[in-house]
Amino acid sequence: MKKTPAVFLDRDGTINHEKGYLSDEKDLQLYPYVSKSILSLQKAGFKIVIITNQSGIERGYFTEKKLAVIHKTLLKMLKEVGVKIDGIYYCPHGIDDVCECRKPKIGMAKQAEKELNIDLKKSYVVGDSIRDYKMGYNFRGKGILVLTGHGKKQAKNIKNEKQKPLAVSKNLYEAVKVIINDYKKN
Numbered sequence: 001m002k003k004t005p006a007v008f009l010d011r012d013g014t015i016n017h018e019k020g021y022l023s024d025e026k027d028l029q030l031y032p033y034v035s036k037s038i039l040s041l042q043k044a045g046f047k048i049v050i051i052t053n054q055s056g057i058e059r060g061y062f063t064e065k066k067l068a069v070i071h072k073t074l075l076k077m078l079k080e081v082g083v084k085i086d087g088i089y090y091c092p093h094g095i096d097d098v099c100e101c102r103k104p105k106i107g108m109a110k111q112a113e114k115e116l117n118i119d120l121k122k123s124y125v126v127g128d129s130i131r132d133y134k135m136g137y138n139f140r141g142k143g144i145l146v147l148t149g150h151g152k153k154q155a156k157n158i159k160n161e162k163q164k165p166l167a168v169s170k171n172l173y174e175a176v177k178v179i180i181n182d183y184k185k186n
């Protein structure tokens, strides 16, 4: 079976408003351009996978059971705006845990590669954190930083990073335009 490229999307601050360790599905609020962004990517041939660091679990702010409810609600909200995504993966560990899944590590992408038959070298990550775009380069794809969520603050620190993002985009919709253009070129 032919491998498919994917766009890995960070969750908080990228597709829904950043609420700081979101622990209740009632706090989920999608950005208005999420539907058209994801639909454009799917039309261009990308699978869509959400990847999210959820250290709030390790910190005891909420349980994995609660996170499952939050993600079920998120999928339902996406469905209501006409979007069906291919997968959602999370890292429940804390910053001091030794794990392979916490972004910018690539464990979640490797799992998706296997389970969803993804071509990582042709894939992208979009997120509001430096560790998001770095994950893309760590799996030999590419990454974009968006200025929503923590993005504006994060953008100031890019100068200290050896690895720069493919682009710094105003929001997910602008990032999608960059991805589709870049993908056509390669």
Ligand SMILES: [Zn+2]
Binding pocket: 091, 092, 093, 099, 100, 101, 102
């Ligand atoms: Zn982890």
